Amino acid sequence: MAGSVNKVILIGNLGSDPEVRYLESGSAVAKFNIATTESYTNKSGERVDNTEWHRIELWEGLAKVAEKYLKKGNQVYIEGRIRTDSWTDKEGQQRTGVTIRANSMTLLGGPSGSASGGESSSGYQQQNQPRANQSPRPSDPIPPSLASGSDDEDDLPF
Secondary structure: OOOOOOOEEEEEEEOOOOEEEEOOOOOEEEEEEEEEEEEEEOOOOOEEEEEEEEEEEEEHHHHHHHHHHOOOOOEEEEEEEEEEEEEEOOOOOEEEEEEEEEEEEEEEEOOOOOOHHHOOOEEEEOOOOOOOOOOOEEOOOOOHHHHOOOOOOOOOOO
């Protein structure tokens, strides 16, 4: 058996600008919410939209990218893992919340998913081993042979 997997993939729109803060150690942390919406037609033939809100947390280089480029309404692709946090609020009540700790983020476009100014998407990944002064790095582009979806030059025997 291969153990366990904790992986989340979301595409959604930011509900507000990211909140970025810097810890005493100099580490950057960005937090924001994104909305994902599921649409379907019910038995009565009415269109129903169910919106879920997800709390996203970015660290280091990804947090700095979010601070610079993300704005309310932007559509983003997020990969990360689920984390459950517990804390005591101001009234002394024990609270629990679910956060997505992202390790990869791609800006997909504006509020309606359209890329601004015809620019391509920007993808960034958090390295597994953080290094000092680490900067975000764009993800590798898809080779044209894979991006086109054409199987004319397919080497597969079937």
